[in-house]
Amino acid sequence: MLLLAGLSLAAFAAQAQTEQQPPHDPSALDETNQEASIAIAENAQGTFLLRKLLGDRKLKFFGRLEGEFALYDIPSFYDQDDADLRRFRVGLAGVSTLFERLSYKLEFDLMDQSNSISSAYITMDFDQNGTLTVGNQDGSQSLNASTGSLSQLFMEAPLPIEAFGISKRLGISYDRSAEHNGLHFLLFGRDLNSEARHQGISARGYFSPYRSEKGTWHFGVSALREDITDETRLRSRPESYITDIHLVDTGWFEDVKSTRRLGLEIAGARGSFTTRFEYLRNDWKRDDGSRNHFKGAYLEGGYFFAGVPFRYIDGKFVRPNLAGVDMAWELAYRFSWVDLNDGDVQGGKEFNSGLALNAYPLPGWRGQFNLIYVDSDQPDSDGLLFQARLQFNW
Numbered sequence: 378m379l380l381l382a383g384l385s386l387a388a389f390a391a392q393a394q395t396e397q398q399p400p401h402d403p404s405a406l407d408e409t410n411q412e413a414s415i416a417i418a419e420n421a422q423g424t425f426l427l428r429k430l431l432g433d434r435k436l437k438f439f440g441r442l443e444g445e446f447a448l449y450d451i452p453s454f455y456d457q458d459d460a461d462l463r464r465f466r467v468g469l470a471g472v473s474t475l476f477e478r479l480s481y482k483l484e485f486d487l488m489d490q491s492n493s494i495s496s497a498y499i500t501m502d503f504d505q506n507g508t509l510t511v512g513n514q515d516g517s518q519s520l521n522a523s524t525g526s527l528s529q530l531f532m533e534a535p536l537p538i539e540a541f542g543i544s545k546r547l548g549i550s551y552d553r554s555a556e557h558n559g560l561h562f563l564l565f566g567r568d569l570n571s572e573a574r575h576q577g578i579s580a581r582g583y584f585s586p587y588r589s590e591k592g593t594w595h596f597g598v599s600a601l602r603e604d605i606t607d608e609t610r611l612r613s614r615p616e617s618y619i620t621d622i623h624l625v626d627t628g629w630f631e632d633v634k635s636t637r638r639l640g641l642e643i644a645g646a647r648g649s650f651t652t653r654f655e656y657l658r659n660d661w662k663r664d665d666g667s668r669n670h671f672k673g674a675y676l677e678g679g680y681f682f683a684g685v686p687f688r689y690i691d692g693k694f695v696r697p698n699l700a701g702v703d704m705a706w707e708l709a710y711r712f713s714w715v716d717l718n719d720g721d722v723q724g725g726k727e728f729n730s731g732l733a734l735n736a737y738p739l740p741g742w743r744g745q746f747n748l749i750y751v752d753s754d755q756p757d758s759d760g761l762l763f764q765a766r767l768q769f770n771w
Contacts, residue, residue: 378684379618380459380697381428381440385436385543387412391717397710398610401460402489405764407728409667412430413427413430413431413437413439414437414439414527414698414741414770414771415428415525415527415528415695416430416527417437417439417470417482418439418441418525418526418527418770419524419525419527419528419690419691419693419695423480423500423502423508424472424473424477424478424479424480424500424501424502424508425473425478425502425504427470427471427480428472428480431471431472434531435471435472435474436469436471436472436500437469437470437471438467438468438771439467439468439469439470439484439770439771440465440466440467440468440770440771441465441466441526441527441768441769441770442462442464442768442769442770443462443463443464443465443526443766443767443768443769444460444461444462444463444766444767445460445461445462445463445532445618445619445745445764445765445766445767446459446460446461446619446764446765447459447460447617447618447619447620447759447762447763447764448619448762448763448764449617449726449743449761449762450760450761450762450763451751451757451758451760451761451762452677452757452758453622453755453756453757453758453761454519454620454622454758454760454762457619457620457622458619459619459620460619461619462488463532463618463766464486464488464526465486465487465488465489466484466485466486466487466488466495467484467485467487468482468483468484468485468495468496469482469483470482470483470732477689478501478502478504479499479501479502480500480502481495481498481499481500482496482497482498482500483497483672484496485498493570494513494569494570495513495545496512496513496514497512497513497569497662498510498511498512498513498514499511499512500629502573502635503757506553507551507552507553507554507560508551508553509549509550509551509553510549510550510551511548511549512547512548513545513546513547513569514545514546514548514550514563515545516542516543516544516545516546516548516563516565516568516579517538517541517542517543517544517579517601518561518563518580518581518601519538519581519599519640519642519655519657520583520595520597520599520640520642520644520653520655520692520693521534521535521538521653521655521675522534522538522542522752523561523581523692523693524693524694525695526768527695527743527768527769527770528693528694528695528696529769530677530678530707530709530711530733530735531616531677531709531711531731531733531745531747532616532733532747532764532766533616533617533618533674534616535616535655535673535675535711535713535729536613536616536625536673536675536714536715536727536729537613537655537657537672537673537674537675537715538657538675538715539613539614540581540611540612540613540625540673540715540717541611541617541638541657541659541671541673543562543565543601543603544568544570545568545569545570546563546565546566546567546568547566547567547568547569548563548564548565548566549563549564550562550563550564552691553700554691554692556585556588557584557585557586557588558582558583558584558585559582559583559691559692560580560581560582561579561580561581562578562580562583563576563578563579563580564578565577565578565579569678575603575604575605575606575609576603576604576606577602577603577604578601578602579599579600579601579602579694580599580600580601580708581597581598581599581600581640582597582599583595583596583597583598583599583642583692584596584597585689585692586656588687588689590654591647591648592645592646592647592648592687593645593646593647593687593689594645595642595643595644595689595692596639596642596643596644596646596749597642597644597692598639598640598641598642599615599638599639599640599641599642599697600637600638600639600640601636601637601638602636602637602638603634603635603636603637604634605633605634605635607631608629608630608631608633609629609630609633609636609661610624610626610628610629610630611625611627611629611659611671611717611724612625612626612717612724613625613715615727615729615749615751615753615762616729616731616747616749617747617749617762617764619764624725624727624751624753624755624758625715625717625724625725625726625727625753626717626724626725627717627722627723627724628724630661630722632663632664632665633661633662633663633664634662634663635661635662636659636660636661636662637659637660637662638657638658638659638660639657639658640655640656640657640658641655641657642654642655643655644694646687646689646694647687648684648686648687649680649681649682649684649685649687650678650679650680650687651676651678651679651680651687651694652678652679653676653678653694654674654675654676654679655674655675655743656672656674657672657673657674658670658671659671659672660674661707661722667720669719669721669722670719670721670768671715671716671717671718671719671722671724672716673714673716674713674714674715675711675712675713675714676711676712676713677709677710677711677712677713678709678710679707679708679709679710679733679735680707680708680709681697681705681706681707682705682706682707682708683702683704683705683706685697685699685702685705693739699737699740704736704737704738705736705737706734706735706736706737707733707734707735707736707737708732708733708734708735709722709732709734709735710730710731710732710733711729711730711731711733712728712729712730713729713730714726714728714729715727724738725753725754725755726754727751727752727753727754728752728753729749729750729751729752730749730750730752731745731747731748731749731750732747732748732749732757733746733747733748735746741769741770741771742767742768742769743767743768743769744765744766744767744768745765745766745767745768746763746764746765747762747763747764747765748761748762748763749761749762749763749764
């Protein structure tokens with residue numbers, strides 16, 4: 378029933394947006410819709426920005442559909458080759474007709490019946506004084522985790538981001554962005570889509586001392602503390618979602634009292650080239666007072682051909698404006714590493730290196746191709762994986 382409802386919502390959204398299309402300038406509508414879609418996907422739709430993007434409309438129906446396949450030349454991944462739908466999400470975002478500063482977002486994930494609510498929140502915009510958001514929202518605030526899947530260079534997050542990140546959480550957050558700096562704070566509680574009831578606080582700050590149309594530098598730091606009330610684990614797939622094999626996995630531990638995470642960010646851009654580096658350290662505090670220390674890092678960069686310039690908004694790099702570009706190509710590289718071994722916890726180590734090619738043939742469409750070499754300390758787990766995805770958003 379939920380899937381049928383989502384299909385109906387998607388069909389209605391397409392019809393509604395077609396009816397509102399100015400017949401004399403369809404390309405302008407495509408550009409405006411894509412700008413709104415990117416802002417919504419990046420959770421950057423402050424009320425006043427959203428009002429500007431929507432124009433005369435009060436709401437926008439949006440969605441994302443991603444199909445992919447993966448091939449594994451890794452001995453322990455025998456019979457893991459497969460194809461599947463990665464995401465099918467639909468939702469709506471809009472502005473209040475009564476309160477000028479109020480906006481909202483509601484999004485459903487139709488691929489997982491137990492994980493149906495992706496986002497559900499309202500935002501109060503105080504203009505230059507920031508925004509206040511209440512509801513189910515992103516809980517992990519690193520540079521990579523704050524970037525939506527429409528703008529990610531690779532199909533999946535780097536190893537340490539998946540290992541140390543947390544899911545969307547019910548909470549209250551405050552954001553403030555200026556030309557050269559920004560802050561984000563989040564008080565969070567349970568996950569609406571699971572039994573986890575851990576509580577905590579996260580914060581992220583960034584500083585961009587140099588910004589111009591030609592380039593920018595970015596420095597940031599993030600921190601998170603979460604109190605554990607039942608059990609917890611750390612693990613990561615090999616940057617591929619088709620398989621359910623986790624080469625690094627601590628297993629479940631019931632005596633972890635709290636977890637703390639610290640992240641450091643360095644990023645930059647010049648013309649069509651962007652690069653970013655993050656180091657993360659995740660510590661467990663056990664019931665007996667002992668501690669375990671885990672760590673990881675990644676370095677990645679991308680280059681847009683045809684002179685498409687970078688775009689940097691609210692402390693992260695997002696998909697460039699491709700209006701007027703018939704066909705855009707993007708080439709990217711990544712090195713990522715995670716170490717989940719410390720003391721009595723032996724979750725393993727992994728180092729990945731990969732290349733990505735992204736194609737943008739039409740507004741809202743993207744093809745992604747990843748080739749990744751996996752180097753793990755698990756037996757028979759070194760080798761290549763190839764994966765591809767077709768992504769469509771509206």
